[in-house]
Structure formats: C-alpha cells, structure tokens
Amino acid sequence: MRIPVPLNALRAFEAAARHLSIKEAALELAVTPSAVSHQLRTLEDMLGVTLLRRAGTGLELTPAGQRLAPGLHQGLTLIAEAVAGVREERREGPLRVNMLPTFATNWLSPRLSLYPFERRGFSLDISTTQEDVDLAAGVADAGIWYGGGQWPGLEADLLFEATIDLYGRPGFASGARRARIERVSRANLFVSRHCLTWRRWMDSLPGGPFEPAMVTRVDSGGLTLQAAADGAGVSIAVCELAESAVRLGRLESVFKHPVKAGVGFWLVYPKALSEDRRLDNLRGWLREQVGDGAGH
Template identity: 35%
Template sequence: MDWRDIPSLSALRAFEAAARLGSLSEAARTLNVTHAAIAAHVRALEGEFGQPLLRRSGRGMVPTRAGAELARDLGNGFAEIAVGVRALKQGREDRPVTLTTTPSFAENWLMPCLAAFWSAHPDIPLSVQTSQDMVDLRRDGIDLAIRHGAGPWPGLEGHVLTQATMVVVGQPGRFTPRPVDPTTQEAWAWVATLPWLLDTSHSEFNKRLTRLGIDRDALRATELASNNLILPACRAGAGVSAQPLALVETDIADGRLEVLAQEQDSVMAYHLLHLPGPLSRRAQTFVTWLKSDAKCIVGTA
C-alpha cells in the first residue's frame, strides 16, 4: 500500500461521520472537534477529489452520489478496523498476566504470596518467568517485571514493591559471640571473619559488599552457582550469606536464620515495573493486590 495515495485519515474520518450523521455539527460533537474543523476536512477532500461530497438539505447535510459511495466504503473500512482493534484488546484481556523476576525473588518472596492471590482471584491466570537477565517487556510481550536496583528504569513505569536492605544472615546460634547491634561497623568487621557462601550469578550483590567494606577476595568463601543453593546451605550452618532482607524475612521470623549484620540507609529496592500506558484489567488487578493485599510476607503491607 502506498500511503501517498490515501488522503488524511482525519479528513476521511470527519467526512464519514458527517455523511453518516447528516450534520457537520453532530460530527464535530461525536469526534470532539470544532464545526470549523469538520467543514475544513470536508472541503479538503472535495478539493482532492475534484467534486462535491456533501450538499445541504434543509438544516442538515446529505452526501452526493460520489459522497455516498465514499461514505459507504469508509464505513466498511472503519468497521473492519474496529473489529480488529476489539479482537486485539479482547485477546489482551483474556490472556494470562505474564511477570518476569529473578529466581530468588520468585521463590522466596513472590511464590509464597500467590496462593492467597489465586484464592482471591481464581479467574486470573498468572505466568511467572524467572531469569537473572533483563528482558525487553515490549519485545517479549510481558506485562510486569520485578527487578532489583536503585532505579530509575528508563522507558518503564512502576513503583517500589519492597525495600532491599542488605543483611548478612546465618544459622541461629551457629556463629558466636556476635555483636549486639548488627548495624555497626563492628558487626560488619566481625562477619568478614566468618565462612561465607557467595552467589557467583549475582555480581550486583558482590559489588554492594565492597561498598559496605567487605573485601570479597579476602573472605573464606565457598562459591555456589545460584541463590537457590546458597540459602539451604546457609540455613544448615555451612556459612553466612548476604541477602536482601525481603528474601529472608520469613526465615528470620520462623527462626531458621538470624541477622548478623545489616546495611543502613539503603537505596536499593525491588521495583514493580511495566510499559507506559494502561495495563490490562487482569494485570491491574494483580498490581493492586500486590500493593495492598500481599501480606503473607513479614514486613509487607
């Protein structure tokens, strides 16, 4: 199709509305523009086609023979477009909500919440995809992303879901005597002397340790390939581990882990993100639930 052969779509829409409604004023009200704008569009089309398309009849307007043919074809064409748009919107509304996040956040924060969500909204299917890599939401057709960082996130909208204060945790009573206040430099200096479990797949956490005064190269450390391996070993007393507080709050509350050192004034958080613009009804329901009703994790509201 050569778009140069087609007049302005705004002019075609204005003419179709005027011919269908029999009034420039009614067309203006329907399209939320001025009477003068509709008249100008009709005149422009008549100039392009070299013949009249509308004529006055009493207080209204009626199409000429050529105008009636054009109005009929435009009406059919716009109706086809409307069908396609409605089908696409309906398909978007009917498909599952897709969310991407990191494996650790999904396992330790998100998944424990979802039984309550599905109980409250059994009609909303949710597809959770896990990856350490940043994905292109538009390219991959993903509704929502939960990502760790300080932000901002260019090209995306969203809000802080939960803070990601760094804590060093270990099996309760396994490492003693520990400093009373885990937020002090004394606590951080002490944990640096303990055996560590390090996640080789998450370089950002290791950079944060450096900023907190922990020399990663000087640690007595066992390196493991993922946090899914780190946390069970840490609970069993094999070593200590640095974790975002959100991932271990339940472990701490249930007595499986204790906080040995804790970061202060962190700007890091888990952000719930999406493309600009309105979400589907299902995705918006899930976002609203996460913001207001996801109370299954200690410290969230």
C-alpha cells in the same frame, strides 16, 4: 498482504473524509492539523490523484476520494473491532505478570498458598526473566521489577524498599565478631549484577570495610543465595528475598547488619491498565502481604 501506501496516511484520509475537516480529523487522531495535511499530501502524491479539495470553509471529496472512502472506512472499522475484541478477551483472561526469577522463587512462591486463585479476576500467568520486558509491546500486562521506580512510559507502585545484608550457611556466623570478619575476608563473595549497591553494605559495616578474597558476580540473586546455602561462600543479598531461606534454617545473617539498598520492588504497568480490575486485585493482595511481613 502488503499495503502500498502508509497506514497512517490512510487513517488521516479516512478521518478527514468522515469529518470533512482537517481540524476535526487531527483532534480524533491526537495529532496536529499540519500532520494530517502532510499525510494527505503524501497519500495523494503516492496515488497520483486528488482526494479532498476545498469547498468554501470546509472540504469535499473528489470522485476519487468518494471511491476510496467507503471501503477504507469499512476496513479500518473491521480492524478496530478486531483489536477491541482481543483487548476485551485479554481483560477477561489471566493477568500476565513478569518478574525476576529470584523474586518469584524466594518472595512470591512462599506466599502463593495464600493467593485466591479461585476468585474471579485473580487469575495469573507468571513469567520470569532476568531483564525487564517490553510491556508496551504486549509481552506481559504488568511487571514486578527491581529498581528506582523510573521506567519511561510506565506507572510504578512501590511494594517495598529493599534492604541488603550478608548471608552464609548456618554456623558461618558463629564466633566473635573479629573472627567472623576474618572468615568472611577469606571467603568467596557472591553478588548479583542486579545488586548495584553491595559495596554500600561493605563500607558501612562497623569494623570494616573489608575486601573478600574474591568476588563472583552472577546474573541471579537466587544463585547467590543458593551458593551461600551450599557453603560455596557468602552472599550479599536482598533481605526480603532471603527471609524464606533464613526461616527454613538454610541461611543466616553473618552480622545482622541490614542496610537500605536505595532501590525497591515495584508493581509496574502501562497507564492504560491502571483501571484494570485484575491489576487492582493483584496490587491489593501484594500490599496485604507486604503489610503482614513474612505473610505467614
């Protein structure tokens, strides 16, 4: 259904008609009185009628305003009730959490057996994308994102600061240090485009920096770890995401030279969700896992 006038103008008129005050309508709508007046003029111009007029120190409805106000109030009330119902339903449903596939596979998945899914308020709906999604648009409720902690309009709680190191398949790190440097210098280095500080590691290596024979950039940190484990080359990767593969004997650090990445993993959410019980439950569990190291 197409409404032939701006919805904001209708909201401004409905609030002003209910309060019979521009100032009170502005306070309710969290805008300036001049903005309400502008919306009212726009509505009256589009309808070709006067809806409100001055009466002493206040306002009064014209006959046209009296005809419009009740139906408009009822309609906006129904919209508000419908939105509130959906919002309440979302609060009772699973918390929708978005994250990088690499984080989900290499950090979260090894710990999911410890997550209390059966407890009320702990239900999750997990999605993975290579890019941060628009939480304000309702694509997800919260995210576990990699970065510096600054996302406009969103709250961000640090889970852990990331470190990076160089990994290869078992046996790649054997031999003297100089031999390993020469071996790495002939290898294909796989790096994720999300790992923006990988050259920091190369420049900080004692005996370095070195230049690998080739650098292959991919869009997934998980692919860099898999390539290294399969013997396709070596990978500069986040240590906290590689720890599961190291523990399983699929990867090992070539030089055992972890370097701070300058970024971290954050629990990110809209401010309106800050008191949500489901978010608080997840945040508490994540912090327990971070505090326990590997979580096993």
